[in-house]
Each structure stands twice: as C-alpha cells, then as structure tokens.
Amino acid sequence: MSEEESLREDLVRYGRVLYDRRLAHGSAGNLSVRLADGAILVTPTNSSLGALDAARISKVSPGGDLLAGDPPSKEAFFHLAVYEQRPAAGAIVHLHSTYSVAVSCLCHERTDDILPPLTAYHVMRVGKLPLLKYFRPGDRALAEAVRATARDHKAMMLANHGPIVSGRTLDEAVHAYEELEETAKLFFILGDRKTAPLTFEAVAEINAVFAS
Ligand code: 13P
Secondary structure, eight states, rough: OOHHHHHHHHHHHHHHHHHHHSOOTTTOOEEEEEEETTTTEEEEETOOOOOOOOOGGGEEOOOOOOEEOBOOOTTTTHHHHHHOOOOOOOEEEEEHHHHHHHHHHHSSSOOSSOOOOOSSSHHHHHHOOOEOOOOTTTHHHHHHHHHHHTTOOSSEEETTTTTEESSSHHHHHHHHHHHHHHHHHHHHTTTTTTOOHHHHHHHHHHHHHHHH
C-alpha cells in the first residue's frame, strides 16, 4: 500500500472512531494529513466523519487546488495555513465537540490561553490555547488569523466554533484533541469550585522534560 493509500485509510478509521466517541456529529468537523510532496488529504465538505470513503477523500495542493477526490472541506484553507506555519505538522483535527465548543462560547477575559493547566497531560499534549475571534465557517479572513497564531501554538480555539489541533502524526493530533476535550469537560465539572491548577513551576518542568 502506498503512503497515500495508507493515510486515506487512517483518515477513514479515525473519522469513524471520533464519530463513535461522539466527538464528531452530523457533518461537522474536518481532518487532514500532509503527504511527503506537500499536498494534503482532507475530508470532503459536508461529509460525515463516521462514513468517509477513502477513495473520495480530497487531495489538495499547498496552493489550494483540488488534485483528486470530492470537493474539499470549506476549511481546507485554514488547514493549509497551519501546515504553512508548522513545518513539523503532519495532521490536523478540527471538530465541534460539545465541551470544547462550550468553552469557545464563554466570555474570556484573557484570550492568550483560555483553559487553566488542570493536568500534566493537558500541558503536554495541548499547551497554551489561544482564542481567535469569531469568523463565519469558510470565511477566508480566518486564514490570516490562523496563520498568525499557528507558528507558536499546536492548538487554538475558534470563538463560537471549536478547536483546531495539529500534530506530527494523525495519532498525535487525535490524542491532543481528545485531551483538550477532556480538559474542557473537567473545566465545567469543576465549575465554580475553588480549584488548584498546576503551578507556573510545575508547567515549566513539564515543558522542560517533555519538550518535543
Ligand atoms: P466542511 O463540511 O466543509 O468540512 O465544514 C464542516 C465544519 O466543521 C465547518 O466548521
């Protein structure tokens, strides 16, 4: 099996897993991976992540041209913006999962990091989570905002929309996305209780030991 065929199968497999875990619903969300030649495979627009067809997954050039498959996600452009800024990124997960989207709808005083460092795995897998202002899905102006943020962040949150999470591999991006959703859930479970997020020193130690 070629690299491309195998990555097409990975997208189908992970799409179904994310759908079955109720992290994706309806036709919301999109996934992508980057091929060795710089083109990306991205889920087709309006497709259910639970029922992807490997042969129909869109192949898009770094410049945004459709090379093969069905018409791509209307958000393929922000996937390309992240890949452009993060040379080591090989995969991106964007979903509308419940707890993360709930966090994206709150008023945030600080927008540079909108979830507290509740656990070491959140710090390791997600890191700082900046909030980008609201754009209509498919609005190309979003690409500029994503481009400006992606260089220094593997994850970011789109206001009233949901997270964009990147990783070196699809496994890594999915695991980071799941970690983010769990932290968002913890955030609401803890609610107004007096909580003790990790200290500045603990976060610095995690970053020093687990820096990749
Ligand atoms: P697409 O179906 O075009 O990928 O859009 C889904 C989505 O998640 C919009 O935010």
